[in-house]
Amino acid sequence: MTPSAEMITMNLTLNNGVQLPALGFGVFQTPPEETVQAVEHALRTGYRHIDTAAAYGNEREVGEGIRRSGLDRDEVFIETKIWISDYGYDTTLHAFDKSAGKLGVDRIDLLILHQALPSRFDLTVEAYRALEQLQADGKVRAIGVSNFMREHLDELLGKTTVVPAVNQIEVHPYFKQPDVLAADTEHEILSQAWSPIGGITFYQEGQGGSVLDDPTVTRISSAHGKSPAQVMLRWHLQQGRSAIPKSVKPARIEENFDVFDFALTDAELAALDGLHRGVRRGPEPADITLESFGREIPEA
Ligand code: NDP
Secondary structure (H helix, E strand, C coil): CCCCHHHCCCEEECCCCCEEECECEECCCCCHHHHHHHHHHHHHHCCCEEECCHHHCCHHHHHHHHHHHCCCHHHCEEEEEECHHHCCHHHHHHHHHHHHHHHCCCCEEEEEECCCCHHHHHHHHHHHHHHHHHHHCCCEEEEEEECCCHHHHHHHHHHCCCCCCEEEEECECCECCHHHHHHHHHCCCEEEEECCCCHHHHCCCCCCCCHHHCHHHHHHHHHHCCCHHHHHHHHHHHCCCEECCECCCHHHHHHHHCCCCCCCCHHHHHHHHCCCCCCCCCCCHHHCCHHHHCCCCCCC
C-alpha cells in the first residue's frame, strides 16, 4: 500500500536504532563561501540533517552554519565521509579527527566511506574497521558506506562485524540501481539517494537530458501542483529511502523541504520507476583508484 502523506515519518530508524531525518541537505559543490548561509537557511527551513564530506572542502563552513542556526548540536544530524586517500586503520582514525575538528564537534552522527577502493579492498576494510572502532568508542553514532555495489557489500560484510547503517548511492528516476537497492534491503542497510532530483543529469555534461524536464515527471508534478524536484523527493521518501538534495538558493532549499503535504499514487510511483535507463552518470565504482582519484585532505 502506498503510505499517505501523514504516514511518512520525518525520521528513519537505522539498523542500530539511531534515528536519521529522512530528508537531509547536501552540500557537494557548494563553495565554502556559500556554505554557511546555505546550511543556516536549510536549518531555519526545517532540515535537521546535513550531508557533507571531507572531499567537499566545506566541513568547516557546515559547522559554522550549524552554530549560526542557533540550534543545539544534538538537534542536527551530521553526516560526513572519509575520502579514499585517508583509508587505512590509523589514517582513517585520524581522518575522523580532521573532520570533527573542521566541523567543530566531538561526535559525528553518521560517518561513511565515500567510495569502495576495489583494487585496494584491503585498505577499504581497514578504513571500515576504524569506523567500527570509532563507533565502539562513542565518537560516531552510526557508520556506513557510499557507492558500494553488491559485491563490495558482500566482501565487506565477510570481513567486518558491524553491518553498515547506510549505503549512499546515485538514485534518481533515470538511474535507480535496483540490484544495489535490493542488496541494501537484504542486509538491512538504509539506501540513501545522492543526486536525488537528478542533479547529475543536468550539472554534468553527458547524454540523456535532465530528469527535471522529463515529461512523466512534469505530468505528475502538474497533477499535484508540485515541482518536479518535489515529486522526485516524494518518490524517494515513499519508497523508504533517505534523500539529500542540494541547493544554494533559498527558495529551492525551501521548495525541496516542502514535500510533506502530498502523496504520490502507486501508479505514479510505478511510472517514475519505469523511467530507469540503467545508465550511471556518476563515476564507475570499479574505476575508483588512489592513482586517479586520490588527493590530500588537509588537517583541521
Ligand atoms: P541534486 O539532485 O541534489 O541536485 C542539485 C542540483 O539541482 C544543483 O545544481 C541545484 O542548483 C539544483 N536544484 C536544487 N534544487 C532544485 C529545484 N528545486 N529545482 C531545480 N533545480 C534545483 O544533486 P547532487 O549531486 O548535489 O546530490 C545531492 C547531494 O548528494 C550532494 O550535495 C552530496 O551531499 C551528495 N552526493 C554524494 C555523492 C557521493 O558520491 N556519495 C555524489 C554526489 C552527491 P542550485 O544549488 O543552484 O539550486
